[in-house]
Amino acid sequence: MIRLFRPTFDVDACLKELKECLEEGWTGPGFKTDQLEAEWKEYTGLNNAYYVNSCTAALNLTFDVLKERNGWQDGDEVISTAITFVSSNHAIMLAGLKPVFADVDDSLCLDPADVEKRITPKTKAVLFVGLSGNPGKYKEIREICTHHGLKLVVDAAHMAGTKENGKFPCQDADSVCFSFHTFKTLATADSGMLCFQDEENEKLARIKAWSGINTAAFSDYAVKDHKTYKWHYDVPYVSNCYNGNSIMAAVAIAQLHCLDKNCDLRRKICTKYDAAFSKVPQVKTVKYDEGVVPSRCHYQLIVEDRDGLVKFLNENGINSGVHYVSNINYRMYAYAQGTCPNSDYMSEHAITLPLHLQITEEETDKVIEKVIEYVTK
Ligand SMILES: Cc1ncc(COP(=O)(O)O)c(C=O)c1O
Numbered sequence: 001m002i003r004l005f006r007p008t009f010d011v012d013a014c015l016k017e018l019k020e021c022l023e024e025g026w027t028g029p030g031f032k033t034d035q036l037e038a039e040w041k042e043y044t045g046l047n048n049a050y051y052v053n054s055c056t057a058a059l060n061l062t063f064d065v066l067k068e069r070n071g072w073q074d075g076d077e078v079i080s081t082a083i084t085f086v087s088s089n090h091a092i093m094l095a096g097l098k099p100v101f102a103d104v105d106d107s108l109c110l111d112p113a114d115v116e117k118r119i120t121p122k123t124k125a126v127l128f129v130g131l132s133g134n135p136g137k138y139k140e141i142r143e144i145c146t147h148h149g150l151k152l153v154v155d156a157a158h159m160a161g162t163k164e165n166g167k168f169p170c171q172d173a174d175s176v177c178f179s180f181h182t183f184k185t186l187a188t189a190d191s192g193m194l195c196f197q198d199e200e201n202e203k204l205a206r207i208k209a210w211s212g213i214n215t216a217a218f219s220d221y222a223v224k225d226h227k228t229y230k231w232h233y234d235v236p237y238v239s240n241c242y243n244g245n246s247i248m249a250a251v252a253i254a255q256l257h258c259l260d261k262n263c264d265l266r267r268k269i270c271t272k273y274d275a276a277f278s279k280v281p282q283v284k285t286v287k288y289d290e291g292v293v294p295s296r297c298h299y300q301l302i303v304e305d306r307d308g309l310v311k312f313l314n315e316n317g318i319n320s321g322v323h324y325v326s327n328i329n330y331r332m333y334a335y336a337q338g339t340c341p342n343s344d345y346m347s348e349h350a351i352t353l354p355l356h357l358q359i360t361e362e363e364t365d366k367v368i369e370k371v372i373e374y375v376t377k
Contacts, residue, residue: 001317001318001319002317002318002319002354002359002363002366002367003319003354003356003359004319004320004321004352004353004354004355004356005182005183005321005354005355005356006356006357006358006359007182007183007187007356008187008262008356008357008358009187009251009254009255010254010255010257010258013254013257013258014250014251014254014255016254017032017250017251017253017254018247018250018251020032020250021246021247021250026246027245027246027247028243028245028246029051029243029244029245029246030246031246031249032246032247032249032250032253033051033243033244033245033246033249035249035253036049036051036244036249036252036253036256037049037050037051037193039253039256040193040195040256041195043168043256043259044167044168044176044195045167045168045171046168046171046176046195046197047195047196047197047199048195048196048197048198048199048202049193049194049195050193050194050195050196050202050205050206050209051191051192051193051243051244051249051252052191052192052193052194052209052242052243052244053190053191053192053241053242053243053244053245053248054179054181054190054191054192054242055087055155055157055177055178055179055180055181055192056087056090056091056192057192057194057209057240057242058175058177058178058192058193058194058242059087059088059090059091059153059155059177060090060091060094060095060240060242061194061205061208061209061242062091062153062175062177062194062196062205063078063091063092063094063095063097063125063153064094064095064208064239065196065201065204065205065208066095066124066125066151066153066174066175066201067095067096067097068204069200069201069204070124070151072097072124074096074097075096075097075098075122076097076098076122076123076124077097077098077099077100077120077122077123077124078092078097078098078099078100078123078124078125078126078127078153079099079100079101079102079110079115079118079119079123079125079126079127079150080092080099080100080101080102080126080127080129081101081102081104081109081110081127081128081129081131081343082101082104082326082327082328082333082336082340082343082347083104083108083129083131083323083324083326083327083343083346083347084129084131084155084324084327085157085323085324086327086330086332088127088129088155088157088327089127089327089332089333090332091127092127093332097124098122099127099333099336100118100120100123100336101118101327101328101333101336101339101340101343102114102115102117102118102340103339103340103341103342103343104131104340104342104343104346105136105137105342106284106286106287107131107134107136107137107286107287107288107289108131108132108134108136108286108300108346108350109128109129109130109131109134109135109136109137109138110126110128110129110136110137110141111137111342112137112140112141112144114340115141115144116144119144119148119150123148123150124150124151125145125150125151125152125153125174126141126144126145126150126151126152126153127153127154127155128141128152128153128154128155128170128173129154129155129157130154130155130156130157130158130159130162130170131158131298131323132158132286132294132296132297132298132299132300132323133158133159133161133162133185133294133295133296133297133298134158134162134286134288134292134294135159135162135164135169135170135289135292135294136289137289138154138169138170142170142172142173151174151175152172152173152174153173153174153175153176153177154170154173154175154176154177155177156168156170156176156177156178156179157177157178157179157181157184157192157297158179158184158185158295158297158298159178159295159297160178160179160180160184160185160186160259160295161185161186161259161260161262161263161266161295161296162263162292162293162294162295163292163293164291164292164293165291169292172197173197174196174197174198174201175194175195175196175197175201176194176195177192177193177194177195178192178193178195179192180192180193180248180252180255184297185259185262185263185266185295185296185297186252186255186256186259187255188248188251188252188255189248189251190248191244191248191249191252192244207236207237207239208237208239208240208242209239209240209241209242209243210239210241210242210243211235211239211240211241212235212236212237212238212239213233213234213235214233214234214235214236215233215234262357263293263295263296265357266295266296266297266355266357267293267294267296269296269299269355269359269364270296270299270355272364272368273285273299273353273364273367273368276368276372277301277368277371277372280372280375280376282303282304282375282376283301283302283303283371283375284301284302284303285300285301285302286300286301286302296355298321298323298352298355299352299353299354299355300323300350300351300352300353301350301351301353301371302346302349302350302351303349303351303371303375304349304375305374305375306322306348306349306350306351307348308374309351309371309374309375310322310351312370312374313367313370313371313374316366316370317366318354318366318367318370319354320351320352320353320354321351321352322347322350322351322352323350323352324347325347326340326343326344326346326347328340328343328344329347353367353371354367
């Protein structure tokens, strides 16, 4: 079977980083996590970085912290996309806020014109998802948010490795949330990074991410300075446990060191797919703006009979996927049915093809051949 995703690790580099944790006798937050956060800030150019146990955690913390620090009320609105993994929209709901869906454009990301139409007096923020690593029309969304005084949150789950002018593109977002889930461009097992623009937001996130405890007990516990664990703390919040740990951070550090090389390889495979599919009028490729160097987390095509193609590929030993079914199709978000026709269309017609670092030339040749065979029959 040609696999859709397959995480690849530099095993020796991972083991070297992991060995340091095990020899130091430190696997929790505060050792390798500190190193990873420093390296991530350097790599992305973002102001702050807090290593958490998933992108879901980063998103949940983002809306919780922004609501608290900006005095938002229950039922206030966040404009979001339906073409995403549900945890993007769950994060809004979990904070007691309401996702208001705007439609996507041909980048499968939010359409700025439609975002503007959804703004009401209750709108507090926009959640932009850089689907498959594509920054889409982020800059226009940024202008809309600035104009209307809205916060801008980026779900960058697919964007580790995306660059514009050598840096991560969404530098001026209020919060950027990355995923280091096993099928993402920087694969660990499960973890993520929360990057707030405002340091005070990050400080609150660090409290809320460790059961609401108001002291950096873990960082003082760090092995390097051998301080004593602090138990004289207060607990001003009822909160979850969202910390990242040093074992996972060790893997992430090794992965970060080869992220650019790995994304180059992804882009090479996508260039081959693009060249083949651009000659076939029955399929549409997803467009990226000039100057953007996308991470290429997924390779997606828009086809007429998507479900038929998924079945045909499967019968021919090729896994494929869907990123994503419109969240409006799910019971929790059904209140928005009929509001986003392009999202409905993409939900039924977009297919994700195999893309990973161990895919062979023969395998990509076969994927191309079978897709073309089906769509031209
Ligand atoms: C767009 C998007 N947002 C958020 C997430 C959640 O990421 P994590 O698995 O790290 O919690 C995912 C994961 O699939 C995703 O694809």
